[in-house]
Amino acid sequence: MGHRTVQHGDRPFGPHRSRHGGDEASDTMERRYGLLTAENAPVPLKGISVRLEVKGYVADLSASLEYMNEESDPLEAMFVFPMDSDSAVYHFQAQVGGKTIVATLKEKEQAKDDYDDAISSGHQAFLLHEDESSSDVFSCSVGNLPPGDKVTICFRVVQELPLEADGAVRFTLPAVLNPRYTPAGTQGPKITTVSAPVDKLPYTLQLEAHFHNPLGISRVQSNCQVTPVEFLNPEKTSAKLSLADGHGFDRDVEFLIYCDKIHEPSAVVEGGLETAAPGTLMGEAAVMVNLFPSFPQTASKASVGEFIFLMDRSGSMECQMSREDSRPRIQCARDTLLLLLKSLPMGCYFNIYGFGSRFASFFPASVEYTQSSMQEALEKLKAIGADMGGTEILQPLSAIYSTARITGHPRQLFVFTDGEVSNTKAVLAEVRKHSPTHRCFSFGIGEGASTALIKGMAKAASGSCEFISGKQRMQPKVLQTLSYALQPSGAGLTLSWELPPGVEAAPLVQPPTELFNGKRTIIYAQLKGKLDPSLEAAATLTYSLGEQQIRTITRFRLAPLQTGSATIHRLAAKAMIGELEVQTAVDSVEMSRRLVEVSVQASVVSSKTAFIAINTDLNQPLQGPLRHRHVPLYQGFSAPQARFQAQMAPIAKVKTSQMRMLSTSKLAFGNALCQGLMAPIAFQCESSKLMSMGNSKGQKMKMRNPRDLMKQLIDDEEEFDSYLQSGSRAMQLSPSPPPPPPCGGAAPSICPSPPISLRGGGFSPAPAPSSPEPEEEEGPWMKLIELQNADGSWGAQPGLDSSLGLTTEQIKQGRPRQDLDLTLWVTILAVIWLHSFAADTKLEWDLLVNKSLTWVKAKGAPDLADCVKAANTLLKTSILPETLGL
Numbered sequence: 001m002g003h004r005t006v007q008h009g010d011r012p013f014g015p016h017r018s019r020h021g022g023d024e025a026s027d028t029m030e031r032r033y034g035l036l037t038a039e040n041a042p043v044p045l046k047g048i049s050v051r052l053e054v055k056g057y058v059a060d061l062s063a064s065l066e067y068m069n070e071e072s073d074p075l076e077a078m079f080v081f082p083m084d085s086d087s088a089v090y091h092f093q094a095q096v097g098g099k100t101i102v103a104t105l106k107e108k109e110q111a112k113d114d115y116d117d118a119i120s121s122g123h124q125a126f127l128l129h130e131d132e133s134s135s136d137v138f139s140c141s142v143g144n145l146p147p148g149d150k151v152t153i154c155f156r157v158v159q160e161l162p163l164e165a166d167g168a169v170r171f172t173l174p175a176v177l178n179p180r181y182t183p184a185g186t187q188g189p190k191i192t193t194v195s196a197p198v199d200k201l202p203y204t205l206q207l208e209a210h211f212h213n214p215l216g217i218s219r220v221q222s223n224c225q226v227t228p229v230e231f232l233n234p235e236k237t238s239a240k241l242s243l244a245d246g247h248g249f250d251r252d253v254e255f256l257i258y259c260d261k262i263h264e265p266s267a268v269v270e271g272g273l274e275t276a277a278p279g280t281l282m283g284e285a286a287v288m289v290n291l292f293p294s295f296p297q298t299a300s301k302a303s304v305g306e307f308i309f310l311m312d313r314s315g316s317m318e319c320q321m322s323r324e325d326s327r328p329r330i331q332c333a334r335d336t337l338l339l340l341l342k343s344l345p346m347g348c349y350f351n352i353y354g355f356g357s358r359f360a361s362f363f364p365a366s367v368e369y370t371q372s373s374m375q376e377a378l379e380k381l382k383a384i385g386a387d388m389g390g391t392e393i394l395q396p397l398s399a400i401y402s403t404a405r406i407t408g409h410p411r412q413l414f415v416f417t418d419g420e421v422s423n424t425k426a427v428l429a430e431v432r433k434h435s436p437t438h439r440c441f442s443f444g445i446g447e448g449a450s451t452a453l454i455k456g457m458a459k460a461a462s463g464s465c466e467f468i469s470g471k472q473r474m475q476p477k478v479l480q481t482l483s484y485a486l487q488p489s490g491a492g493l494t495l496s497w498e499l500p501p502g503v504e505a506a507p508l509v510q511p512p513t514e515l516f517n518g519k520r521t522i523i524y525a526q527l528k529g530k531l532d533p534s535l536e537a538a539a540t541l542t543y544s545l546g547e548q549q550i551r552t553i554t555r556f557r558l559a560p561l562q563t564g565s566a567t568i569h570r571l572a573a574k575a576m577i578g579e580l581e582v583q584t585a586v587d588s589v590e591m592s593r594r595l596v597e598v599s600v601q602a603s604v605v606s607s608k609t610a611f612i613a614i615n616t617d618l619n620q621p622l623q624g625p626l627r628h629r630h631v632p633l634y635q636g637f638s639a640p641q642a643r644f645q646a647q648m649a650p651i652a653k654v655k656t657s658q659m660r661m662l663s664t665s666k667l668a669f670g671n672a673l674c675q676g677l678m679a680p681i682a683f684q685c686e687s688s689k690l691m692s693m694g695n696s697k698g699q700k701m702k703m704r705n706p707r708d709l710m711k712q713l714i715d716d717e718e719e720f721d722s723y724l725q726s727g728s729r730a731m732q733l734s735p736s737p738p739p740p741p742p743c744g745g746a747a748p749s750i751c752p753s754p755p756i757s758l759r760g761g762g763f764s765p766a767p768a769p770s771s772p773e774p775e776e777e778e779g780p781w782m783k784l785i786e787l788q789n790a791d792g793s794w795g796a797q798p799g800l801d802s803s804l805g806l807t808t809e810q811i812k813q814g815r816p817r818q819d820l821d822l823t824l825w826v827t828i829l830a831v832i833w834l835h836s837f838a839a840d841t842k843l844e845w846d847l848l849v850n851k852s853l854t855w856v857k858a859k860g861a862p863d864l865a866d867c868v869k870a871a872n873t874l875l876k877t878s879i880l881p882e883t884l885g886l
Helices: 022-032 108-120 329-343 371-381 394-402 424-433 451-460 474-486 567-583 588-602 644-651 668-675 706-713 717-724 780-786 800-804 808-813 822-837 839-859 864-875
Strands: 006-008 011-013 045-055 058-068 075-082 088-096 099-102 104-107 124-130 137-145 150-160 169-173 204-212 217-222 238-242 253-259 266-270 285-291 306-312 349-355 359-361 411-417 438-445 465-468 491-498 504-507 521-528 536-545 548-557 609-615 627-631 691-694 700-703 756-759 762-765
Touching (some): 045 169, 045 253, 058 137, 058 567, 088 609, 099 609, 104 108, 108 124, 137 150, 150 567, 217 238, 285 536, 285 567, 306 329, 329 371, 329 411, 329 438, 329 780, 329 839, 349 371, 349 394, 359 394, 411 474, 424 451, 451 465, 465 474, 491 504, 491 521, 567 588, 780 822, 800 808, 808 822, 822 839, 822 864
Parallel strands (some): 075 627, 411 438, 438 465
Antiparallel strands (some): 075 137, 088 099, 124 137, 169 253, 204 238, 217 253, 285 521, 349 359, 491 536, 504 521, 536 548, 756 762
């Protein structure tokens, strides 16, 4: 029938692929690099509609994707989209011509074969599956969509929701799928995407959200334009809102739901499905227990430990934090590291690593935290930039793991990255291998960070993770995590149940190995036997905190909810699948069988299963070529872009067939171009300046114009000459245009450049914003913190007077007695100033101020209350000594 086959993942779809000649092979290679359609080609996805239900800590989402074929030939459409790695996709169906076709969850290879056979037979087929290399990327395929026909694809997802530091329950609907960097010599991503600027997206998003919490909802916030929150009852236990009309799917959609008494332990019991067999996972009741460990106030912070900070310095870290926050990610990272360095306890050890295509550390080995080592690190910190090429995190991790540990100082690893790697599973395996000796805390920076990588690292190494996006500041979340790391953690967890006769509890997943103070922990268990709604049960968590044994009891009624979606069961199944995914590396055959069994039984997609639906109602197989269309995702940009247009114009005609000639193993940037990634390019701001960027070997690449750039990408002289003379595939390079003026009239500097958007038959910069936003200035409280000593004290040094808003003479004369130690007095002033004038950033400086107060108390001055009173008079503040523990 002459159908054109396409490639999904790492295997061709279509059993007749071998019949086609060189053109097909060429198409396959081009598709592999993401350059899949001609510019302005029709895209069949017309709209996305989402209905969201948030109940407590759980979100249940239903999404509908409407496709229409406006071309003259049958289409196969493919939409690759991001999703939180903890999401459980549990339903998939297609609506065609008034008929609903519900998909079946099958073993993935069988589902792919069924899809191939259906397409080859001219039937309509629909496939939904998880990416082979990362659990936070999904692909939805619509095969054999006849000309003029419409089809609506629907799927449902349930997800655990994280709790923010300020008590908000956060829901995120990812819209941005960042390209995943592939280190040289490793296997590339299985699924590629096409990106487009927001004004070119051919579809929009409609979303209606409902929120429910029996304890009451105080408010709901969003990073998007939404309708006013409408409360549905006087008790304010239910509310709803919608995205404003015309919202484009151009950013992550976030909701922050604030409720009363959110940190109280709770349990939700859900009845089994009536259609499921008794004794099976879905046939019995299940319970989800939410625990919030509360450690005694006497639990002291540790003064020992080895803290290693691993910072992403790849080119993508030059991107801005989000559409709402124009600060470069690397700037936020520098500010955060400064606060971390100031907050470390005396006597610990530390080191800082930066990584990209290469990696480097501040010190050959971890050093003791002293005034001298802190000051040296701060000086080196000023010089770090997003200048180390691609994102290769596995090598620095392996190097850290291979270094000798310091006796008596448990090693704790803090990883900061925008999470754009393709070898996620290899990274997680390495982290898991060393988890007995390395606890890992991970942070995803900016929209599109891989939840599979960030969450996976924390889970694998008994740590915690955080994501920073929108207007959120990185510093509060990181400093709160450091507080966790400095506190003793609960260990030796056991869970016991108090249940009526005839009812027993069977844990569905293993409890965590460690607990953190105030950090939520979720337990899933199956309740077997007949439940009496009038009776009460209890779950008791016992753990060790140093020498103490602590018990936490959560009581709940055995009144099961009856929901058709079996939300708790699906979440429990997703957690079970996560454990089995890890165990497949040990016993791949048996664990894979068990994984597929749990996945199919719960109807939750896994790495080994896929949803498949086939419509066999067509009267006759479709004739003619099957056109393949990828639906573009929005890719956010951050650097100033208008200045880049002229420089890149001469090479904007490079064809897809030329792109695949580049050697992806030679240069990180070449790899990025070939895969359609958004790689920053350093360019010339003044004719007197040369630009440089790092390649995958850490070498500097210098260029004056695009021709030089391409010549360095293809570093073999003979290959480059052949490349230019290859007839129909020659690149059209013209002389470089005059250099643009200096950025914004500022002093000569190397300006950050925009990513490249690869589309259609070439590549070009994305549209420039109307005007770049100015970089956020450092706050006065940060300048004061920069002056703090490693032991927590402040000395009478230059710059202190201006930070406090006082003269040097006022500081000296303001002492309650003139023989009072000046360093002690200045430290008290600084602490009171922060409490009074920087209270809104307390989460960021709380640890370092506690260190200051410990230092103050150790001085043993008898009149500290008088010092506080005198400081209040001088600063015109009113902080009580009790507030400071003095």
